[in-house]
Amino acid sequence: MSKKIDEESHTRLSGEIAVDSLPITSVLSEQGINPVVDGNLTVDEAELVALGYKQEFKREFGLWSSFAVSFALLGLLPSIASTLYYGLGYAGTAGMTWGWIVAMIGIQSVAMSMAELCSSMPTSGGLYYAAAVLAPQGWGPIAAWITGWSNWLCQVTSSPSIDYSMASMILALHGMHSPDYVMENWHVYLLTLLIMISQSVISSMSTKFLARFNSIGSTLNSIALIIAFIVILAADNRTDNGYPRYNKSSEVWGTITNQTDWPNGIAILMSFISVIWTMSGYDSPFHLAEECSNASVASPRAIVMTSGIGGVLGWAFQMAIAYTVTDISVIMSADQPFVEYLSQCLPQHLVDLVASLTIISAFFMGQASMIAASRVAYAYARDGCFPASFLFAKVNKWTETPVNAVWLNSVIGCLILLLMFGGGVVIDAIFSVGAIAAFIAFIIPIFMKVVFVRDNFKPGPWHLGKFSRPIGCISIAFVILMVPIMCFPQYRGADLDPEGMNWTVLVYFGPMLFAVSWYLIYAHKFFKGPKVNVNDMIHHGDSQDSGSVIDGIDVVATPQDTITKK
Secondary structure, three states: EEEEOOOOOOOOOOEEEHHOOOOOOOOOOOOOEEEEEEEEEEHHHHHHHHOOOOOOOOOOOHHHHHHHHHHHHHHHHHHHHHHHHHHHHHHHHHOHHHHHHHHHHHHHHHHHHHHHHHHHHOOOOHHHHHHHHOOOOOOOHHHHHHHHHHHHHHHHHHHHHHHHHHHHHHHHHHHHOOOOOOOHHHHHHHHHHHHHHHHHHHOOOOHHHHHHHHHHHHHHHHHHHHHHHHHHOOOOOOOHHHOOOOOHHHHHOOOOOOOOOHHHHHHHHHHHHHHHHHHHOHHHHHHHHHHOOOOOHHHHHHHHHHHHHHHEEEEEEEHHHHHHHHOOOHHHOOOOOOHHHHHHOOOOHHHHHHHHHHHHHHHHEEEEEHHHHHHHHHHHHHHOOOOOHHHHOOOOOOOOOHHHHHHHHHHHHHHHHHHHHHHHHHHHHHHHHHHHHHHHHHHHHHHHHHHHHHOOOOOOOOEEEHHHHHHHHHHHHHHHHHHHHHOOOOHHHOOOHHHHHOOHHHHHHHHHHHHHHHHHHHHOOOOOOEEOOOOOOEEEOOOOOOOOOEOOOOOOOOOOEEEEOO
């Protein structure tokens, strides 16, 4: 007999799970397919079964701990420090003040649209799963394939870019105290590798440990941001160098210091890459949904909280920089722009303090990024997206976490870091790749929901109501505008050379061309979208056989067996 699922996540359920009666949008929806479970499941576990997946993780994340991971991954202090070159360098202080506000309208719209998807489909596959479900008939597999690979490229480049910036800052700080020291690429590479290995070890721990560790990290990140904010505004020594205490508001808000060969409007849009990269990571609660209690409510709330709180705090910190910066051109020519900025407005001991806080925050940020990336890799390997997927779709029996997926991303990240030996411009491409890859992965399922699904989308308990479509349209318009902008080089015409080329086109679209070609040539033969992996007694409303393809979904099930929750 079918059971109605209560709002209480701790309610125990058994019997037939009526998929179409639940507030979810599943690959099994409207197929006449209902799993039957033998034993007691919580609401979260039952909804996951209805989505087509077994419960393989412990649900030891909640709203706060999910938010803690995503906020730690947001890492406002190290993110702003890492992308200062783009935010300040392309358009000056105007790009950091009202430019940030304009960019956040689009980013918050994307986050809210994503949160609505998460509430309806709370699974680790996240956007990839949503793209498969919401795509028009016959297009689910290719939509899921492109979304999944783009999202994974974002995830797998995130930790390397964070750790690269962290290592560069450590060595730049060392250079300030040792004038004879010359930073070499291999110094940065080896230190970055050490950081990534230590983060990989931590990310291989149990879910309970990771939840507590990232709660601590998020708290420390918040404290570090507040301390740095106060120090920059209260202890600057600009007056000792002949400058007023703060820059004039007319200059901060009204002066566009265009250091590109493009018109001012384009330069402002190019500066948005700083905001987009800084605000990346709010999708992490989506990927942790299978480890979160009351996931259909807590996970979308964590997404919106991360983007909203992060946007306000990030803008405030950008304002502090805009009002205290002195010589932008010198900052842009430095090996580590943020350290140079600090040295312009603070005494040396406070430069050391703020830089040290930034480094500590960066470590927690990189580690949170590695957790999110491992869940994405695990979810995609579970559905056969990678070569030798069976190796990376395993959950470690001791830690009950996807350890193999952690180390897959770590090894690939170490290989990506070899780009630094091709020059600073080449390694900088991983920042813009992370931004463009995330945006494309984010927008595909949102576009499907707004354009193709329309009123047929089944919202979860957290939804946007009548504002769903307008906010979705803003999201789509913002991404369509920004994707080509993120591929623009800083210079053009006679000023453009290989050193100044924006290598995002090659570093992102090269792997994506390989992925799409692989799908068209071979992978389409076996990849049919998310694989329903529950060993359950499936009740068909028609004569379809278990194991067939249902609306582009690969159903892997044995009707003779039942799933037992012990």
